[in-house]
Amino acid sequence: MAATAVYEAAPRPPPAGIYVPAVLFFTPDDELDLAAISEHVLRLARGGVTGILVQGSNGEAQHLSHDERSRAIRHTRKTLDDAGFCHVRIMAGTGAQSTRETRTLCEEAKDAGAEWALVLTPSTWVPAMSPDAIIRFHREVAQGSPIPTLIYNFPVVTAGIDLDSDVLGTLAQETNIVGVKLSCGQIGKLSRLTTQNPLSKFSPFIGRADVLLPSLQAGSAGGILALANIAPRACVKLFKSFKNGDLEEARKLQDLFVHADWAITKLGGIGGVKAIVTRGFGYGSGLVRGPLTPASEQKLQQTAGVKWLDELVALEKSLPDVEPGQ
Template sequence: MANKSKPPPNGVYVPAVLFMDENEDLDIPSIQAHILRLAQGGVTGILVQGSNGEAQHLSHDERKLAIATTRQTLDQNGFKNVVVIAGTGGQSTRETKKLCADARDAGAEYALVLTPSTWPPQMTKPNIIRFHREVADASPIPTMIYNFPTVTAGIDLDSDTIATLAAHPNIVGTKLSCGNVGKLQRLTSSLSSTEFATFPGKSDVFLQGLISGSAGVIGALPNVAPKAHIRLLNLFREGKLEEAVKLQALLGHADWQLGKIGSIAGIKAIVSKHFEYGKPFVRGPLAPQQLQDASMDKLEELIVLEKSL
């Protein structure tokens, strides 16, 4: 067996939204402004083309441009240590391998791989394992398994499947957007964190994940409030559990409200309103979201906290 690749460091990661103009073209200045605010907020890494990054709506060239823009913006502003992970999910093994190679060429250090989902009945456990192993064999950068049943036609990898894949020398972690803390804990208690990083994919189980041995979080809400997430991580590390529980409650309510607004367009609308860059345009068939009708009291409370930190 080859030497095991290193997993990404523990911390707070953001699947960054990708700002666009009214013609649905990439809005590079707003993308740069967002990357910079996240990095200044203290995030450990940025996930380009996570589900919040509209990966499936981009051409291969746009995907490379988004990764390269992220890496260059970080490097040029003194954030060389901030990790770039690229979502590289494709519907065929061949395309996924190409996206992993493209990601490396554009400056990403890790690839986050969704399970293909065009033909759910064909995605048996052996087929899923074969797919992820073949991609990891070919990928020039370490890969991570992205488990998100909402965007993979309900395909939900269990802890046995993920643990089997974790033995591969080039598979170094997972993002569990299923939000299943039991699954997370089964993985963290049976796999060394120095070899395999297990992240919840939602802020509403951030603290629960940390207590269960997770590597941190990769979630949508840090697009709005990166500093508040770093604060929770620090409270946990300092053993200030009572304060951490209070902050986790706020994150949980805010995450729920964000989801109800309509994740990607909602994040863009909130960021545009409160941090004064970017427009709430998304690529069709997604639709822009209106904020005025939504209940946002906890989100507003979180934004006040974020601006005070």
């Protein structure tokens, strides 16, 4: 077992706000499309997001080599810095199926420029993942990680493993565990966490745009939202409207998000996000790595609810950019 990390100051959660689990783009020969990735990263930054999650589920982390994962983080950080968006933070997905590899990925993420690691619970051996085993895994990863960790609770990609508020509350007491992304979308769970842990120590972020406003009303620190790949400005506008007390505007945006988020689900998630981004903003492609399948133009035309995504893209284009340093 690797030595426990030593911290110069108390680890802190990511700042509150909107984060984007950014999709990656690939060339026809299945290599990273660095030009398209840069264009996407800069559109997100100009949308006013607080940070970018590299290698979340939407970033196809499990389909990348260690070298590709590090390159994607490093490229994202350099793209932001070169354009003057040094204030935009980077989180990195570091989930793997063993404690050892997960800790290695945390180390590599730090070296590449990430400030926080988002850690999935291993799911190859589901019967072995008792609450005690899950707690031990996340503790050992956090204790060996050179950057603070957040827990990634997403039952869809962990073979149904869904961490409850008791397990998460126990892990919230660990020094280097500073938050959770709740892609389960459970507001009651989020409320139990926010009422028992100060946001300055442990920050829950919602992982679904269709419950962003309810999560903010329940005390969340913000959202890490796939839909923000399409509409970062609109997601930030909802967050700011809520913080400024404009609930009417926030509810209007939330009404659009519930339909748009559902349409993305029906399009197939990652492939659908990429297809809408490419069609709406003119860069990248809908290419994904197998076994995933892209969302074809025919599927876009045949999927009910795509009109909501078209409305969201139109709204996004009507909103102003954020300049570097703002």
